[in-house]
Amino acid sequence: MNKGTELIHNGHETDPLTGALGVTIYQTSTFLRKDISKGPGSQEFDYSRGGHPTRQALEEIIATLEGGAKGYAFGSGMAAISSVLGLLSAGDHVIAAEEVYGGSIFILNNFYKRMGIETTLVDSGNPANIRAAIRPNTRALYLETPSNPLLKITDLAACLAIAREAGLLSIVDNTFMTPYLQQPIKLGADIVVHSATKFLGGHSDVVLGLAVTRTEELGEKLHVVQNSFGAIPGPWDEWLVIRGIKTLKVRLETQQSSAQQIAEWLLTHKNVSNVYYPGLSGHPGREIHQGQASGPGAMLSFKTKTVEQALRFYEKVQLAAAAPSLGGVETIASRPVTMSNIATSAADRERLGITDTLIRLAIGLEGAEDLIADFDQALA
Template identity: 55%
Template sequence: MRPKTKLIHGGISGDPHTGAVSVPIYQVSTYKQEGVGGHKGFEYSRTGNPTRHALEELIKDLEGGVRGFAFGSGMAAITAVMMLFNSGDHVILTDDVYGGTFRVMTKVLNRLGIESTFVDTSDLANIEKEIRPNTKAIYLETPTNPLLKITDIKAAARLAKQHGLLTIVDNTFSTPYWQNPISLGADIVLHSATKYLGGHSDVVAGLVVVNNEKLGEDLHFIQNSTGGVLGPQDSWLLMRGIKTLGVRMEEHEANTQKIVEFLSEHPAVTKIYYPGLATHPNHHIAKEQARGFGGMVSFDVGSAEKADQVLNKVKFFTLAESLGAVESLISVPAKMTHASIPKERREELGITDGLIRISVGLEDVEDLIEDLKQALEV
């Protein structure tokens, strides 16, 4: 199946019992057994639910993996993946990861003895020099949040295999419509499905796909043991959102390219971060490993005061956390998504107080450009 067809017909389609074209919402906690252990594939909805299972089968197919898992949020998914490791294990992560990822690694999982080092993974030499005897995995965001850095997934996975490490990729920004890390050598792919996969600002969820049965069994044990599962209503909403992912991602990108052209010529913008620009670092890698550049753009207006002016004046860009929705969203990472990262560390990374991140939506692009134009005026 081609990508758009797979979005609609992948996983489990419809209901064979009634002919319903949509998988039903199985709003149930437990299941009748004919005898002890004699169930029909489901025994308790923390362990497995038919609606959640349909979603997990769908994301498995979309990412080209062996098993899929649905969690109550992206952070629940990340935490479950990190529970594959033991006290004393070490993980190398991309330096400008989402602030919540940085927070859980440095404020929660470190208390359980899981060590982490953050490096600029867009340069593989930075990864290699941080590998220790106790290193177990390389965790990549590509493109990153919010600087849109690009890491060569295939090369990083090759390096990981040389050292017996797992490669984990957060594929939230690209989605499986544009990028499939497992086909490039990754072992685990995860998503904040709250974003593009849901696409309508109405569900919070996390998804994980693994590339082998052993990882699948281990992660299912963790999912069942810790219980951070996605409910059936949200699973259904997510499957509904995924059906239109292809047409949405194409429109997001078309709008984004026109906005980037506008921002590139505006005197108030000092720097633009977008992988689709030929001048963007590792643009050639992004072009090779992904089929599109996405709908996320970050740009610097030079100061916190100027950034505040833009936020206060925009009309069609909603000031809000999150991204990937049909409506355009705007934020200042230093004060919002990455506020949990210490200021000195943010400045070191280039996440300045004047950096604005926009998630380009599906509105008429001329309205969005006019909105940014008036907001940027002195």
């Protein structure tokens, strides 16, 4: 089935009870126990922390779209990531790409470090670095591609093959690409995570996270964590993401078309020194990206020639909100050094190229020509 069609026809087109063209919001926390002599698990829905009809619909939808066995929804993207990492035990070692989302690095190097879990950050652009970092106690590999915020490309098939060979749990953050453009499970990932707050929700009006497992067995283990931690979303937020997914194709196609035009224009600007976008012919790893994803996406970054030019851009830009987050209908201009990567040390930011001159753009649905004119005056 065409991916765009699957966003609409995913097994939850109508409410089976009434025929309504959409999933029902069940604003309930508990359910009638039909046989009081039996304990939890004796019926499909019992208490909403363990399972809920609206959440179940969303979880089945994302599992279908990612090509996985089981899907799970959480109260935020970080709740999803933290719950997946909750599958690990004290004494385990994690290898993570050094440019995964800053919040993920923070929780690995702080909260889970206190739980006795070690982390090694590597440049995943070279799969050999992953193999070299494997220890006897290594249990998981955590990747994100394109990376945040420099859009570095990781060869998923090559890296995931190394993880499989070593018996590691492989986790891929697919927030930037969404299952419409990239499906890591089909490339060998065990678990895919999303901040559905971003492109899947698509309207900057919900905070929610998702995870999809390759197998039923792994899914049952993650469900134990979900039910135990209880970091679940509410039914209204679940419904908003279900609604957002239906328009993902038209939003993302328009956004990445504009991103391509803007990236090409930025290359010509006298005050811009670097542009990072997988759709550009000179972008490192572009061929690998084209082999594992069906489009370059709607995220791009660029560097101004001076810090003053970057700060002035945030002050003068009118059609882009200077804010954290991404993936909404409005264009957002983020400053990675004080937003997404603030938890990264200054020395590591400098080493990675995440400088004070770096601006990250999440392109929205405004006209590309209007955004270019606005960016031009902000960069003047």
